[in-house]
Each structure stands twice: as C-alpha cells, then as structure tokens.
Amino acid sequence: MLLSLVLHTYSMRYVLPAAVMMGTAPTYVLAWGAWRLLSAVLPARFYREVDDRLYTIYQSMVLFFFENYTGVEVIIYGDLPKNKENVVYLSNHQCTVDWIIADMLAIRQNALGHVRYVLKDGLKWLPIYGWYFSQHGGVYVKRSAKFNEKEMREKLRTQMKVETPMYLVIFPEGTRYNPEIPKVIADSQSFAEKEGLAVLKHVLTPRVKATHVAIDTMKDYLDAVYDVTVAYEGTVDHKGQRKLAPSMTEFLCKECPRVHIFIDRIELKDIPEEQIYMRRWLHERFEIKDKLLIEFYDAKDSKRRNKFPGKSVHSKLSLKKTLPSLLFLGGLTASMLLTESGRKLYVKTWIYGTLIGCLWVSIKP
Secondary structure, eight states, X not given: OHHHHHHHHHHHHHHHHHHHHHHTHHHHHHHHHHHHHHGGGSOHHHHHHHHHHHHHHHHHHHHIIIIIITOOEEEEEEOOOSSOOOEEEEEOOOSTTHHHHHHHHHHTTTOGGGEEEEEEGGGGXXXXXXXXXXXXXXXEEOOGGGOOHHHHHHHHHHHXXXXXXXXXXXXXXXXXOOTTOHHHHHHHHHHHHHTTOOOOSSSOOOOOHHHHHHHHHTTTTOSEEEEEEEEETTOBOTTSOBOOOOOHHHHHTTOOOEEEEEEEEEOXXXXXXXHHHHHHHHHHHHHHHHHHHHHHHHOSSGGGTTSOSSOEEEEOOOGGGTXXXXXXXXXXXXXXXXXXXXXXXXXXXXXXXXXXXXXXXXHOO
C-alpha cells in the first residue's frame, strides 16, 4: 500500500505537467488557426510576427515546467549574446530534453519565438505538433541518400524572403547518443576511422548535409553559428560509466539536478563554404565537444568532473518569463472545457487537427 502510494506520487510529478502541456495544445492551435485565417490577406511578414509571439507564449509555458517546476540549475559557460541574432544552432544530441535546451537559451535572448528545428521526417506525423512545427518554419529531413537538399533550400529561402527571424536548431549526429545501444556508437566510430577522422567517445560522428545546406543557403542572412555542448549531471553510474541521459518524463520528475551548457559563438567567416571542407570543420567542432565531455565525465581529478572548464554562470529563469503564459493558456483551456460546446470544440480540434495535419504534411514538405 505504501509502495503504491509512493509510486503514484512519483508519477504525478510528470503527469500534471504533461497533462497541462498537451491539454493546452488544442487551445493553442485554435488561436493560431484563427490568426492564420485572419492573416491570409496580409503580407506574410505580419503572419510570422504574430506566429512568433504565439509560439513564445506556448514555449514559455513549457519552460515553466522544465525550469521553474523542476528547479533544475542551468549553468552556462562561454558567451551567450544578450541580443537576439539570426543563427544556426548546432548541438550534441542525447535525449528529447535537448530540444528544450535550445528554448532555455533562446528565452534568455528574448528570441524564443524564433526557434525552428530541423527534424527527422518521421516526427511530422506527431498529432497536431508535427503539422504546426512545419507551419512555424521547421524543416523535416530524411537521412542519407533520401535527404532532399532542394526541398530544404527552398523552405529556407522562403523564410528569408519574408524576413523570418531564424534560430535554426540542428543536431548533426542525426540520432541520439545512447550508451545502452553500443552498436550505434561502434558503427559511428568505425565510420570515422574508415574516413580518416578522429574517433569520438562521447558523441557520434556528425553528418554534414543539413548543416551545410542551412549555412550555405543563409550565409548572407545569419549573424553567427552557435556551437552548443550539453551535459546532464547525474548521468554516470557508480562504476564511472556513462548512463542514458534523462527522458522528458525523468526530467520532469526532477531526476536531473543540473544542466551544463557550453556555448561557442562562431563567426560565419571562420566556417569553410565548400561541403568537403565544412565536413572536416564540423568534425573538428565535435572533437572539441568530445574533449569537453571527456573532461566532464572522465577527468582523473574528481574536482574537475561534472563541470566544463572556464567561467560559468548559474542562470535562473524568472517566473515573470513563464508564469503569465501558463495562466493565460491554462485559463483559456479551462474556460473552454467548462461548457458543453467548448468541450465539443476541444475534442474536434484534437481529431480534425490531427487528421488535417497528417494530410497536410503528406502532400506538402
């Protein structure tokens, strides 16, 4: 009985945040859909400005749970510019929380609404979210030989044409680094060795295609590239072996006490333009990430573990940035669910929003 109560209490630590984040999605989609229709006769730039503001509201609510609710300490190393910029954001990839880390940095630059993702093609089938991410400027890509360079370039050019602010998030590894799937790591290391590249321990060999297309297409539009390295504290077992990074559920259950984020801002002039040279440049950037993570996880001096080298800042997110969005979206959703007609509209939004979204992404990139 006591064990059941403990397990129930534990599960509620993520059930409430998940219920609110997913439960407010239909409300958000209705608000966005109304604006989409109203803005049909307006220049695309006006649509984008309001869309970015709406996205900021929803993602601020998400960050209330992932930062304020969990109480996680966000420790930032390197230089994060205070002003918003048009950037490509490159990061190592180890879990679903990595998507939230980009939001954590963007909100500190007042650029949360500008975040757009390069996503695996399969994610476009997510109910409601998959369709909306595409509408918000996200780019879905297929791997390896199926990668459609022309499609990605066209989408990015469309964004630039209407002067869309760009905070484009790319995970060049293409898949997550998972210590519980050693074959993926071994295959990645074998490929690097075969190609004459440095073998990496804590990251996978990066793929260059999406990164090259993004930087090459937007080279006159971008201000910089952010090279971001993320480490989640508490992901080493008692034997000193690296463990799986926290899932969103585990993170919301407050199982990660601190997140360490190292940022290196790179000028466009320092990045090779040709893909063959950019490939080596990108691998060299991941070598730097690997050295940072070796220091973080494997440093012989225990005092140097669980932190990156250099100065750091403990960055706390103010409730003023997140709580109003939670109250606004939560209030709208509650108001809708209080009436019978509102509940019907809510359910129909989930059903038809999902069906229309799946139809849309199946015919349009």
